[in-house]
Amino acid sequence: MGDVIHETRIGAVSPVSGEYVESVLVWADRPYSTCDRCGQPVPTVESAPAIANPLGSAMAVSQQHGCGEWLSVFWTELPGDATVEQITQAKHDLLRRYRAAIEERTEEIRAALAADLTEMLELSPDERYCTGSEVEPGIYQESGGYLKAGPWVAWAYAPVGGDAITVYEEDLGKGPAR
DSSP states (O other): OTTSEEEEEEEEEOTTTOOEEEEEEEEEOOSOSBOTTTOOBOOSSOSOSEEEOTTSSEEEOOOBOTTSOBOOOOEEEEETTOOHHHHHHHHHHHHHHHHHHHHHHHHHHHHHHHHHHHHHHTSOTTTOOOSOOSSSSEEEEEEOSTTOEEEEEEEEEOSSTTOEEEEEGGGGTOSOOO
């Protein structure tokens, strides 16, 4: 499952029966590395998102960020006697959800970049300005060689992993091919 899906056992002594009751907790890392509300970096790898309540079943722990945003984590609880196959299936299901969430966020970022770049390109050439650079996310103009301006580019970091999502002027059908 790679390094993004985790598993642990949680449990407690039942106050009713006096027996130890446990569950299997399976969770995925966060599919994003910044808070949606305030933009601050947040850890993608998190400890277990739940603990055992007095009856041995999972009870979610607070995932609230300092700004008030709830930092969601995909997780599921299985009975303590779950089979290896059931646990493996739960891990596969969470991995699918994790990947789908990353893809959805990536497309949202790409659409926002395209909208920003389109808005910038609708300005006259004298009114255009850079909001980023090759090393800072935003919009910038590539060099076209000695004393020549190149195409406009918008980029941002991917939801996780530090990769870049890039939209070029030509991707919008508004500029020369690179």
